[in-house]
Amino acid sequence: MHGPQASCTSGLLVANRLSANPNTRVVLIEPGSDDRNNPNVTDPLNRDENANSPIDWSYESTPQSRLNDRSVEFTAGKIVGGSSMINGMMYIRTAVPEVDGWERLGAKGWNWDTLWPFYKGIERFVDPTPEQAEAGAGVNPEYHGRSGEIAVGYPSQLLTGNLSPTLAATWEILGVSVCQDANGGKVEGYTVRPMMVDRESGLRASAATAFYYPISDRPNLKLMRGTALHLLWIEHAREAGSQCIMLNESGEVIVAAGALVTPTILEASGVGNPSLLTKLGIKARVELPGVGENFQDQPDLTLSYCPKTATPGVFTPYAAFVTAKDVFGDKTEDIAAATEANLRTWAETVAATSNHVGPDAIESIFRLQHDLIFKKKVAIGEITMTPSKAIASEYWSLLPFSRGSVHLHSKTANGTYKVDIDPRFFQIDYDEQSFIALCRLTEKFLATDPAAKQVTGRIDPKADQIPTDATDEQWKSFVKSATVPNCHVLGTAAMMSRELGGVVDENLRVYGTENVRVVDASVIPLQVTGHLVSTIYAVAARAADLILGTRSESAEQ
Numbered sequence: 202m203h204g205p206q207a208s209c210t211s212g213l214l215v216a217n218r219l220s221a222n223p224n225t226r227v228v229l230i231e232p233g234s235d236d237r238n239n240p241n242v243t244d245p246l247n248r249d250e251n252a253n254s255p256i257d258w259s260y261e262s263t264p265q266s267r268l269n270d271r272s273v274e275f276t277a278g279k280i281v282g283g284s285s286m287i288n289g290m291m292y293i294r295t296a297v298p299e300v301d302g303w304e305r306l307g308a309k310g311w312n313w314d315t316l317w318p319f320y321k322g323i324e325r326f327v328d329p330t331p332e333q334a335e336a337g338a339g340v341n342p343e344y345h346g347r348s349g350e351i352a353v354g355y356p357s358q359l360l361t362g363n364l365s366p367t368l369a370a371t372w373e374i375l376g377v378s379v380c381q382d383a384n385g386g387k388v389e390g391y392t393v394r395p396m397m398v399d400r401e402s403g404l405r406a407s408a409a410t411a412f413y414y415p416i417s418d419r420p421n422l423k424l425m426r427g428t429a430l431h432l433l434w435i436e437h438a439r440e441a442g443s444q445c446i447m448l449n450e451s452g453e454v455i456v457a458a459g460a461l462v463t464p465t466i467l468e469a470s471g472v473g474n475p476s477l478l479t480k481l482g483i484k485a486r487v488e489l490p491g492v493g494e495n496f497q498d499q500p501d502l503t504l505s506y507c508p509k510t511a512t513p514g515v516f517t518p519y520a521a522f523v524t525a526k527d528v529f530g531d532k533t534e535d536i537a538a539a540t541e542a543n544l545r546t547w548a549e550t551v552a553a554t555s556n557h558v559g560p561d562a563i564e565s566i567f568r569l570q571h572d573l574i575f576k577k578k579v580a581i582g583e584i585t586m587t588p589s590k591a592i593a594s595e596y597w598s599l600l601p602f603s604r605g606s607v608h609l610h611s612k613t614a615n616g617t618y619k620v621d622i623d624p625r626f627f628q629i630d631y632d633e634q635s636f637i638a639l640c641r642l643t644e645k646f647l648a649t650d651p652a653a654k655q656v657t658g659r660i661d662p663k664a665d666q667i668p669t670d671a672t673d674e675q676w677k678s679f680v681k682s683a684t685v686p687n688c689h690v691l692g693t694a695a696m697m698s699r700e701l702g703g704v705v706d707e708n709l710r711v712y713g714t715e716n717v718r719v720v721d722a723s724v725i726p727l728q729v730t731g732h733l734v735s736t737i738y739a740v741a742a743r744a745a746d747l748i749l750g751t752r753s754e755s756a757e758q
């Protein structure tokens with residue numbers, strides 16, 4: 202049997218599961234290098250060195266009107282193992298109501314309970330040492346798997362001393378409780394985040410170390426490196442009437458090029474919005490206007506403060522996941538009501554810009570999102586504290602309403618396509634207002650004892666640019682000049698009903714096709730409050746199960 206073609210973070214896991222059957226031939230395609238010994242990949246303390254290096258795609262966005270017309274850069278791994286080789290390695294799953302929301306959006310059978318065994322199944326959690334526990338590392342044993350492939354735990358260089366208790370005490374004064382272990386579906390409060398790291402060797406654990414290197418010598422698994430997939434060669438296409446595409450007699454393609462690239466491969470193959478495809482001279486084979494839409498990333502900003510003592514060369518995975526109530530305080534109910542009253546207008550704005558579904562569809566997604574924020578009270582912001590030469594507080598919004606897109610734009614002289622990546626940060630005013638409120642909460646945190654005792658003042662932005670009593674307008678101008686992407690892009694080939702703009706069904710199969718699936722961050726329909734990779738692995742593991750199941754069903758028929 203011909204197997205799928207795929208590439209990385211998620212693709213390697215799927216390839217691992219499918220090639221376990223020696224009769225299934227699996228071909229992986231990866232344009233990037235095999236940089237398995239690159240110390241900037243393997244040594245977690247070097248992880249910030251990878252941006253703008255040869256193993257980073259460094260995708261540029263279109264100029265962003267709400268960011269002073271700046272283009273922003275999306276870092277993404279150009280390497281076997283994809284972005285799991287260059288990311289921040291933090292490992293926090295998402296919140297129960299968010300995954301349950303996928304089912305409400307049409308992803309039948311996808312909810313917290315069905316994903317939970319896969320979250321645990323892929324994990325090889327190692328308990329913290331007594332020193333790490335003293336440094337704040339917590340664990341609820343029920344939340345973790347011990348026999349999966351991906352090493353999760355705390356790095357040996359976890360900072361000891363009293364910093365974590367100081368941060369915890371300060372957050373508690375601000376009404377944010379301490380969460381021992383945020384991996385059980387409630388992502389809320391101050392926590393010390395576990396990482397994807399092998400505690401014994403101290404090295405990064407990635408899709409490649411977990412799912413590819415150990416099985417790369419399987420005779421039925423082939424990696425084609427230095428080659429990119431630009432389009433799916435569609436043979437035997439049956440036209441619109443039956444809306445069916447066949448790639449070859451028995452083969453199946455699994456596209457896993459990440460949320461910034463997967464939609465463009467579909468478009469180049471004739472799957473997408475016919476009006477866009479026609480303009481590019483591409484024959485439309487499957488009408489799926491949702492391809493490349495529903496783009497969601499999280500705006501990200503770093504404020505830095507002068508520490509009393511510098512802290513070089515250690516890990517400081519300290520973060521608070523804050524809810525609307527933590528951020529807006531007494532104003533929360535008013536903001537919830539005002540936000541609800543605006544959902545229709547925002548849906549109209551998004552529908553008019555994206556033009557792939559009408560405002561009713563967007564509004565129903567926004568209602569779910571509003572429920573998550575104000576009724577289910579999931580976290581809306583993550584605020585991290587990293588002491589080094591400065592105390593850097595990086596923070597990002599978790600559930601923005603703005604929706605961007607990624608599409609083929611025009612054909613270049615060499616026959617490939619220019620791509621437009623348009624995240625549309627702050628398209629919706631609430632996103633900017635809540636982002637500024639997060640900024641203010643960060644400031645308040647570092648002005649509250651005992652954390653305040655750790656710093657002597659703000660370094661960036663400087664006090665003459667943003668004074669401590671800065672107005673919203675002053676913060677707004679700083680936010681416009683300094684916001685960058687968090688690189689947690691998802692949703693551009695969403696697993697949702699077709700009516701809502703979905704691209705894949707609950708078996709991850711592209712609507713209107715027979716043997717094309719997508720398994721990467723593109724299929725996750727809504728932002729997640731944790732970090733993406735744990736959820737991507739769980740989705741990929743469940744997807745592999747479904748693929749194997751549907752194959753054996755069709756073999757039985």
Ligand SMILES: Cc1cc2nc3c(=O)[nH]c(=O)nc-3n(C[C@H](O)[C@H](O)[C@H](O)COP(=O)(O)OP(=O)(O)OC[C@H]3O[C@@H](n4cnc5c(N)ncnc54)[C@H](O)[C@@H]3O)c2cc1C
Nearest residue numbers: 209210211283284288289290291430458459722732733734
């Ligand atoms: C700097 C950074 C820090 C992050 N920090 C964290 C973190 O701490 N924790 C966390 O959970 N998540 C984090 N993330 C997010 C997470 O790493 C990504 O969301 C996730 O790895 C995406 O997985 P994917 O399978 O969708 O795509 P990727 O892992 O990006 O894989 C896509 C693959 O497709 C390949 N490719 C590209 N074009 C083509 C083509 N035309 N044909 C074939 N192959 C192609 C790429 O080279 C790549 O190997 C971070 C991301 C970045 C960039």
